[in-house]
Amino acid sequence: MLMIVSGCSILSNGDGYEVIYTNKSTNQSATRQEESDHTIAIIPKVVNIPYFNAVEEGAMKAGKDFGVEVIYTGPTVADSQEQIKIIEELIHNEELSVDVIAVSANDPESLIPVLKEVRDQDIHVITWDADTLAEGREFFIDMVDPETLGRHLMDTLAWNVDEQGKYAIMTGARDAANLNEWIKWIKIQQEEYYPDMKLVEIAATGDDPNKAYLTAKRLIKDHTDLQGIIGNSSVGPPAAAQAVKEAGEAGNIAVVGLSPPNPMNEHLKSGAAQVITLWSPKKLGYLTVALSENIIEGIYPYDGQYIPGAGKIRVVGDSVIMGEPIDFNKENVDQYDF
């Protein structure tokens, strides 16, 4: 039988094709391997807060989709020294061979030495969520354009306080680059368009929910006639809403800011918070893994690139911009699951 089959194939070859011209080698880029042995380490600012949990979900899903191993590990408090320790452990662990380390930096400067060490070992470094100095990484995955976000956060507060009165900002780590960038644009927007409003305090919470709650209570107490609180990091708005609610000021003190919708669901519906803004941290996690996998394959992000599972991205300079901010209010908050 084999003989017959092979005989047939010879005959059909003998049928004869004479190659006249070959345009170029036919080796098409093979479809991406389903299972690769790539390892990608994702390091958030802090673990166990809803925002970074959602990031983890997205990252893990992407790991499954692309067939790469994703290590999601971060400090329990938003501290750059902790992150340095984690990174050193990752690169000195003999059992792991990490291809990419993607960091959401608590401090733009202090991570630089360790990231350089990482890069010396031919490990790719990118940043996401919060950037380091440019020399520390290959590119930065930004969720939204910082100017757009900062100005938009100011706007959401202004809509809810009739464009006047005192307000405070609750930020996360005081040195986090992204948070400070947004604060800059919040201030600019207010100075340009809302002269009747006044920023009374910027309070750092260290992305600690408990500390944030205490900070919010203190702010309400310290500043009489406080009209609004902008939570500049994701632990801010839930803590502020909780404090406002407990102070019986729901509706009087507007709470806006950055937070995943799930922790704010009740507050938005009860009126303790008016509108919160965010992007999809799941998408961010997914995109971070997707882009990490791409750079292992040698594909660097470009403007308008379509990332399966995360849509189109924009690239400005060495920053990837994932998309536009989403506003969550009591009408649409149920649509989202993070």
Added chain:
Amino acid sequence: MTKLMIGYIILTVIPISLLGYILYSQYTHSIEEQVGEYIPKLLEQANQNIDNQLNEIKQLPDSLYNSSQIIEVLRKDSYQSKSNLLKDTFNVNSYLSSSFLNGGYSGILGVFIQSKNRLFSSTKIPYSGLRLEPSSLPYGQDLDLKGQTQTILPYQTSLEFEGNPPYILFMRQLRDYENQENLGTILIAIDLSIFDNTLNTLKEENDSTIWITDEGGRITYHTDPALIGEVDHNLSNYPDINGSFRTTHDNQLISVESSQLTNWKLFHSIALSNLTKETNAVRTGSVIAFAIIVVLSVIISIILAWNVSNPLKKLTRLMKEVEKGNFNVDLPVNKMDEVGMLAKSFTSMIQEIDKLIKQNYQIELRQKDAELYALQSQINPHFMYNTLETIGYAVDDEEKEVVIRMVTILGRMLRYSLNNKDKLVPIASEVKNMKDYLTIQKFRFEDRIHFTIQEDVDMYQYYSPKFILQPIIENAIKYGLEELFECHIGIYIYQEADQICIKIKDNGPGIDENTLVKLKSSLNNDAIAGRDSSFGLINVHTRIAMIFGEQYGLEIHSEVNKGTEVIVKLPVVRDHEIRNLSGGEESA
């Protein structure tokens, strides 16, 4: 003749046909190569265009994400009332119509979104067959495309459009990027006629076949719409290249180019005969020109061969004639070429042979004649009678001495004339015979005849023909005694340059001018005149001339009443030279 023609034909037809064949095959080969290189580039371009078109369509679903209203609908799991569902359906359908069908993409036949047991759709023409059940699509419930766009061919689905336009379906999962959940599946039906514009530019020039297959060889597009959906079974046999190849069984030039985007293969097939169609005029022209050249060269070769062989044939025929003995042949060849020269040489050779034959023949004839005459004159009965009578008188007178001498001389003369074996004899013998003759005549006529012989050369050393002197002496005596009482004859033998001259001088009546002129012309004309008085002289002259050549013979000087002088001119012939003399031996 045939050999020559074959030679000519081999020398002209074979190189020309070989050259023609090589040129033509080289030419078609280069066309093949050029087209084989050119078409894949066109195909690459076309692929690029198609890829671009498909890419644009592939990216259309992204616009859904810009509409939060649509995304909100798609995120919904359940409805409290039917009217809410219908309202959402209406909204989504209107959105699909406005942004897909009326969005400037003419190639879209319809858009479908399957989402959580809902089917939203908007189509240009009515359709049937697409239901909510997953069975109407080739992928089951566990559809996980990982963000990739899947292509579905009509045979894989029960979806049908009215009028059965050929189409392909792009299927893509709609992912909720924010929640990282599945929203549903969008299907875009694309009318394949959108490829027509791109592919028709390829087709325009020639009657070619264009088709597209997917990786499995399934035909997604074909210039013959009936074949769409079929499997191209040859695909696995084709060389796995981007480029061109030629099928050896039916001489098709097939070019392939794979698309980077879809991995589809775009094929372009054209019969090689079509490619070379334009060159066929050239080919026909060359074939005609070739045929003309062949015919011309054959004709020329025939003419040339005929030109050479015909004179040769004639020559052969004439040679046969000559062989038979007919020398009177004429070969009228006026050409200056080799054959002409050959013919001329032949003619002149034949003429020469003829002349020589005639010469020899006539020489022999004359010689016989001359010898006959000489024989006659030797034993001239008249002379014999006169001599015997003289002897008779002497006997009567009892002049015993005289009788003895005369009989002795006569005997010697008879012996001389009998000895015919030698044609040439020493001049001494000839002179001796002449002296004998004169002596006998002197016995008869006594004092009426006086003769002197003076010799300045050694007469034994040189040779002469026989009986050349006696006729001259006879003549001199005959005419001398007729007119005179005393006849003086002087004979001088001397050498003059390379000639031996024998001068016979008499004091006879001489020859009048007319007769002399006649005689001289007779000598020169070499004609055998009648046997008149001058015949003896002419005969001698002719014999000498025949043996030694025209420059030898007799020279006659004469003056009326003064006398005549006859000079016999002979070449210097010595004993050993006799054999070399032409005619000497032959005439013996």
